[in-house]
Amino acid sequence: MTARLVAAARWLLFKALGAVFVLWAVTTLIFFGIRMIPGDPAEAILGGPGSQASAEALAQVRADYGLDEPLLVQYFMQLGRLLQGDLGDSYSMQVPVSSLLAEQLPPTLVLAFLALVLAWVVALALASWSMLSGRGAAVISSGLEIAGAAVPHFWLATVLIVVFSVNLGWLPPVNTGGVDGLVLPVVTLALPLAGFLGQVMRESMLNAATSPFALSARFRGETERGVLFRHSLRHAAIPGIALSGWAFGSLISGAVVVETIFARPGLGRTLLRAVTDRDIPLVTGVALVAALAYVVVMALSDIAERLADPRVAKR
Template sequence: MTSFLSKRAIASAISLIVLIVLVFFLSRLTGDPASLYLPVDASAESRERFREINGLNDPLILQFFRYVGDLVQFDFGMSIRRSEPALDAVLRAFVWTLQLAVITMSLVTIAAIAVGSLAAFRVGGLFDRLATFLSLIGASAPDFWIAIVAIVVFSVNLGWVPTSGTGTVWHWILPIMVLFIRPFGLIVQIVRGAMIAALSSAYVKTARAKGVRNRPIIFVHALRNAMLPVITVIGDQAAALLNGAVVVESVFGFPGVGKLMIDSILQRDFTVVLAAIFVTAVAIFVMNIVIDILYAVLDPRIRY
């Protein structure tokens, strides 16, 4: 098990290094920050001075090696736009995204496992058909459309919740609701398919022959053996949220890392872009290690 996790950690570290290299050079293709932050009629001397202050006048390869040297010391540089350490700005935004992702995925996981398991128990029944229909709609609906409709209906017309912001608990309802729908639909489908296979297995038939009640059969005997593909999909959906629910954060004015990353790209704030990519990638790699550990807990064969 330790050897397996070590190999995964090394693979993740290599992926992180490649990602940093790609993002560093590709972000420079967005243009010269001096053209964005200085007036149109700024002199050549002013532009050169701006580049010198922000370390942008050196050759690109020299900038890269200087950045790597600072990165080893966890120094991501200063944000051009915000005049503060880039890592501070990213961590502040990442906390908001992490809270949003944890709350949403906790609700999604509980609801999807319950609905998918019950739907699989009576295949073709009314509950199964209703759950399948609604989950397919949820998995197919685009986030930006759901977000706009939710604002029009619940904020503008009904006035139940605010349109945007993070001031109170009520501000969290619409973002969580919109982010809930798509992963819920996907996970319900996966749970249902995995549970149908598990409920038709020999050990479930033996449990039924011994007189075991339906609830232990569904949520003890069958569910544990059906969870491996479910955990994979849950991990993918959680990674998508950690990577920044860009559309939802932008529509609802949520100060998460996804919105910060998009704003920083448009503002050519390279240090913030790189810091956001690094923090998000590390979080996703850690989550993948946790998923591997859960695999081993659910299926002891994986340990070997």
């Protein structure tokens, strides 16, 4: 028991240190990367280049926000504020970044979570169908998975809007605030991910179907359907569970495109606007929240993988 507690404590410490490193790396990359974009942050604070701010006003803003300090000094000043939990105020909107994130985070999390669930359902359905319906089904499902994994979000979103909004009129092309406005964005995010997960799980199912426990189950009189759903499926799901953290991260990044196309509120549209406006505090806040969500989901997927396969905890 003591050995298990020590191993669990070591694992938690490793995850915590990894999370700190990821957040520091994201902060550093965003800080220096956004300063490579042409333009003056002081102008963004005063309303952009079209504001025609005077030189005195620009100098005052630089002094107020510490933008007249050397770059490394600004970097360590920002790190100090972040360590105190202060994300600062948005340059372009003049409101606290924390309040903006609290407003924009839930729609993105809902979109990503529903897309992940749908991707799992589609991937499991395709993989199971290919295993139970013969070689023809395997070829068709493999083709669908490859096509789904390769299709870009913007192209898929455009096709779905043309088919289901313009031609059929079944679903709205933009956000309506209701469930119907969620369908096309969720499908757009889910189908490419389902293609990737489906390939991984189908390969795992093929390996599980020829393993000793599956052969033993067949020897006891178990049907192929019983072998699949009672024995192989759990083992085949383990690689998919391990990839769910990465998958959630890809969904968060894909939300930038999807939220923009479907005019949905969320972190994606907020990040795009912040980068365009050189809104450094808002860009940093969005990136940190997205990175933190990714770290949390990765930890949860690790826990789920350990519960599904106790051998993982012994490595």
